[in-house]
Amino acid sequence: MNIKDLKAQMRNERLAARDRLPAETRTEFSLRMADHGGGAFEFEPGTIISGFLPIRSEADIRPLMARLKARGARLCLPIVQDKMTIVFRELVTGVELVDTGFGTRGPGPDAAVLDPEILLVPLSAFDAHGDRIGYGAGHYDRAIARLLQKGRDPRLIGIAFDCQEVAEVPAEPHDVRLQAILTESGFRTF
Template sequence: MSHIGRPNESDKRSLRREFLAVRNRLTADDLRETSVALAGRALGLPELAGAGTVAAYVSVGSEPGTRALLDELHARGVRVLLPVLLPDNDVDWGRYEGESSLGRVRYGGRMVLFEPVGERLGPDAVTTADAVLLPGLAVDARGMRLGRGGGSYDRVLARLERARAHPALVVLLYDSEVVERVPAEPHDRPVHAAVTPSGVRRFGQRSD
């Protein structure tokens, strides 16, 4: 799949629809199997094996499953930070302490997220992470990530940039979502690796 040319929001919307349509055809069995495989691949990453703090997220719907990964990181004693969506689409953070530490939150009448119910640590908490696990819909050969379009993680990445923080940036995807090219803009920041159920793809060199 190739999408080359000047990026615009129409290109991104069209591409997002394509990837979401494929995800929506996945069965419950598909989701369970890929969740276990994804956790196994991610836990083998050196960036996670040596991490004291990992910023992650709770998968919902047909997203690549993160629950098994979160539980194993927590069991290892890793400080796991999870996002809390703010009214302006920015992101606060709370700590994951197991499934009982999550609350179900509905946004805008449709979107349901699972967020930590404990103490809020502030938007800058992400700058303490050794690794940041990012949601996405695709990544290309340059490491450019296609997000869902809400802009929340653009703010997270900008905050890391301002703080001169350099955690490992890892996007969690399905195998078919590693593609040749996705639309990108000058402010977009490449990830260092993509983890899929069948393997790990790395992009470029860490600058830190």
């Protein structure tokens, strides 16, 4: 089996495991993530942090984002443009959210486009080394590469449930490791 097929198999298995978590359990686990992650990492007031709104069976990190905002973070959300490119639009109180494709919602085209310094990254699978498997479209890989090309060095924090951990992710040269992972069990750095 080649790496692409192995990653696809791991992605499908870990997403199926996540899907099997009852909605009430996902809610409880998401609140635990807010407790564990709300003060787990340092940043200066005004730091731009990209979060996300949950789709499918993802963790709901809105309580975590509220805690980060209360600590002075400037929040943004990923918006997929032209089916290939993620831009990060500023999320401010009272802004109307619009449909942004892929079942997601976010700030509309009038919102400021920002370069996040910290990315809270949804994923399909991860391992104890910080390697991750995304959803297969490469959106975050390309967004991270663009930020690096601009001279930015964003901190990558994966967001997942414990059931999404695997023994080893088969890493490829273009893959960028996470610096940390936040699950319902806690915050781990790599």
